[in-house]
Amino acid sequence: xxxxxxTALLSSILMCSSCNDVEVPATMAMDISLEHKLxxxxxxxxxxxxxxxxxxxxxxxxxxxxxSNVVLTNTQTGEMYExxxxxxxxxxxxxxxxxxxxxxxxxxxxxxxxxxxxxxANGKTDQTGDLDPNSDMAWNWNTGYKFLVLEGExxxxxxxxxxxxxxxxxxxxxxxxxxxxxxxxxAGKAISLILAADLDELxxxxxxxxxxxxxxxxxxxxxxxxxxxENYSEGFxxxx
Amino acid sequence: MRFQFPAWLGLVCVCGIVSCxxxxxxxxxxxxxxxxxxxxxxxxxxxxxxxxxxxxxxxQLGRMLFYEKKLSSDGxxxxxxxxxxxKAFSDGNQFSFGVNDSIGDMNxxxxxxxxxxxxxxxxxxxxxxxxxxxxxxxxxxxxxxPIEEAVNRLQADGQYPILFKSAFGxxxxxxxxxxxxxxxxxxxLVSANSKFDAWIRNEVELTPEEKLGLELFFTHPDPKLQLxxxxxxxxxxxxxxxxxxxxxxxxxxxxxxxEENLASGLMEVTSNAFDKGKFKAPSLRNIALxxxxxxxxxxxxxxxVLDHYNDHIQNSGTLDxxxxxxxxELPNGSEAVKLHLSEEEKKAIIAFLHTLTDQQFITNxxxxxxxx
Numbered sequence: 022x023x024x025x026x027x028t029a030l031l032s033s034i035l036m037c038s039s040c041n042d043v044e045v046p047a048t049m050a051m052d053i054s055l056e057h058k059l060x061x062x063x064x065x066x067x068x069x070x071x072x073x074x075x076x077x078x079x080x081x082x083x084x085x086x087x088x089s090n091v092v093l094t095n096t097q098t099g100e101m102y103e104x105x106x107x108x109x110x111x112x113x114x115x116x117x118x119x120x121x122x123x124x125x126x127x128x129x130x131x132x133x134x135x136x137x138x139x140x141x142a143n144g145k146t147d148q149t150g151d152l153d154p155n156s157d158m159a160w161n162w163n164t165g166y167k168f169l170v171l172e173g174e175x176x177x178x179x180x181x182x183x184x185x186x187x188x189x190x191x192x193x194x195x196x197x198x199x200x201x202x203x204x205x206x207x208a209g210k211a212i213s214l215i216l217a218a219d220l221d222e223l224x225x226x227x228x229x230x231x232x233x234x235x236x237x238x239x240x241x242x243x244x245x246x247x248x249x250x251e252n253y254s255e256g257f258x259x260x261x
Numbered sequence: 262m263r264f265q266f267p268a269w270l271g272l273v274c275v276c277g278i279v280s281c282x283x284x285x286x287x288x289x290x291x292x293x294x295x296x297x298x299x300x301x302x303x304x305x306x307x308x309x310x311x312x313x314x315x316x317x318x319x320x321q322l323g324r325m326l327f328y329e330k331k332l333s334s335d336g337x338x339x340x341x342x343x344x345x346x347x348k349a350f351s352d353g354n355q356f357s358f359g360v361n362d363s364i365g366d367m368n369x370x371x372x373x374x375x376x377x378x379x380x381x382x383x384x385x386x387x388x389x390x391x392x393x394x395x396x397x398x399x400x401x402x403x404x405x406x407p408i409e410e411a412v413n414r415l416q417a418d419g420q421y422p423i424l425f426k427s428a429f430g431x432x433x434x435x436x437x438x439x440x441x442x443x444x445x446x447x448x449x450l451v452s453a454n455s456k457f458d459a460w461i462r463n464e465v466e467l468t469p470e471e472k473l474g475l476e477l478f479f480t481h482p483d484p485k486l487q488l489x490x491x492x493x494x495x496x497x498x499x500x501x502x503x504x505x506x507x508x509x510x511x512x513x514x515x516x517x518x519x520e521e522n523l524a525s526g527l528m529e530v531t532s533n534a535f536d537k538g539k540f541k542a543p544s545l546r547n548i549a550l551x552x553x554x555x556x557x558x559x560x561x562x563x564x565x566v567l568d569h570y571n572d573h574i575q576n577s578g579t580l581d582x583x584x585x586x587x588x589x590e591l592p593n594g595s596e597a598v599k600l601h602l603s604e605e606e607k608k609a610i611i612a613f614l615h616t617l618t619d620q621q622f623i624t625n626x627x628x629x630x631x632x633x
Binding site: 068 | 495
């Protein structure tokens with residue numbers, strides 16, 4: 022729908038302006054795909070064990086997060102494209118791509134996006150699409166959305182018992198915006214960007230998580246959640 | 262409120278008014294496509310299967326087949342025998358009886374809001390409703406009729422070939438078409454008129470006890486922050502209070518049995534040891550009407566169910582981590598997995614569960630036995 026709106030908008034702009042640069046099409050196709058890695062390996066759910074930066078083993082079961090408010094900029098010319106209704110639920114066992122469709126042509130050299138859901142969208146749960154509260158990303162009718170969910174199990178080093186890790190990070194202070202430089206985007210040329218999400222970064226830089234020593238491995242609100250959000254604010258998702 | 266393709270629906274309405282019956286896309290003698298009526302707060306992103314659109318004729322045929330006892334070997338049992346409308350399409354028994362009083366080993370599931378689910382049966386062995394719908398016909402413990410024989414019986418009937426013709430354009434009955442018709446009828450079993458629905462629509466207030474129960478139902482506890490929760494919605498998601506429809510995410514080991522007694526469950530289907538003891542998280546819509554509970558019907562009351570989750574979780578290698586880690590109290594050194602809800606909180610959750618009962622659903626004449 023929004024692509025249609027943009028196409029219509031752009032067509033009207035085209036018709037109104039004299040096309041002085043006929044060689045570059047007014048729009049270009051762009052999509053973004055996400056790759057999930059842990060300990061240098063491709064993420065797999067439901068059975069495969071990985072090693073965390075702490076040296077602890079970890080078997081992931083669920084991994085989901087929101088990417089929102091996608092913006093492309095040419096920092097030299099000031100050209101900018103902001104995706105409308107830009108909320109994308111990315112999950113390891115579901116959707117791992119963002120199709121921006123046809124966007125205005127420009128030599129974009131910067132990508133900006135956020136992890137989580139902005140304060141406005143986070144304040145209501147009567148939404149559809151990727152913000153449909155029927156997915157397990159809505160906490161309830163008061164608390165808004167989980168921005169990032171990682172669930173799995175590990176062996177506690179102290180007790181040698183199987184233990185669960187529940188990372189449910191949300192709340193407005195943990196909404197993080199990330200800016201990444203882009204190379205190779207040429208006006209008028211279709212392009213597929215790849216973003217690499219490195220799950221190790223959830224457990225380190227700057228806050229190292231030693232799961233076996235945590236008071237509780239249910240991390241949803243409060244200080245620990247803020248530490249994880251600080252971890253994902255830098256280095257977690259990078260342009261490949 | 263309509264569920265899908267509102268623009269397309271609008272077109273159909275216009276067509277109806279000006280009677281433009283000669284459009285190419287809607288042949289005059291084809292079945293009449295209908296849309297599934299559901300509230301706008303149900304997920305809107307689940308498409309109807311392209312090869313089995315919902316039609317008036319298909320639903321009508323499916324309803325007859327659902328209640329058709331000819332589909333059992335001795336003519337005594339229909340789908341409706343174990344899926345009774347007044348019990349929200351369950352049967353009140355721990356295990357269901359098939360022909361010749363043979364008995365199964367699973368509790369008959371309640372049927373509602375099936376369009377928003379996938380992977381049917383407790384172990385998820387049927388990928389679609391169409392595939393699921395015909396399996397009980399052949400199961401020796403259920404209707405015990407070879408599917409070819411079922412086809413022959415319907416084909417020899419005076420009425421059914423005509424009904425298949427109007428629903429699917431052919432009088433030649435096949436197992437696939439039987440499954441499609443049954444699935445169409447089952448998709449129309451939408452339950453969305455409970456007190457919970459009225460509350461969602463701002464039409465009623467919940468009692469303070471029901472409200473507390475709702476809050477607990479939808480909260481994963483965090484004792485560090487004194488956030489109390491019943492942990493229910495970790496598996497029974499959203500307004501549907503049903504399992505996650507994505508992949509196998511809706512299957513869980515909910516701590517019914519210890520390692521040595523753990524049933525196979527989902528592992529029978531995936532062959533993954535990580536899936537041992539996992540069963541489908543059912544919708545909790547009309548749960549007060551669908552006792553007994555669990556895949557093997559081991560609990561007779563909701564009180565027993567709450568006691569299980571609160572105090573009697575059996576640990577095992579595949580116990581869901583959301584249960585393993587859920588507690589309303591900080592770890593005290595004990596290895597037992599306990600939720601630590603108070604009696605009052607358990608009662609509140611049960612009070613909330615009663616708000617999921619939908620009287621209109623269990624009395625809707627569109628879902629009843631057409632042969633009565």
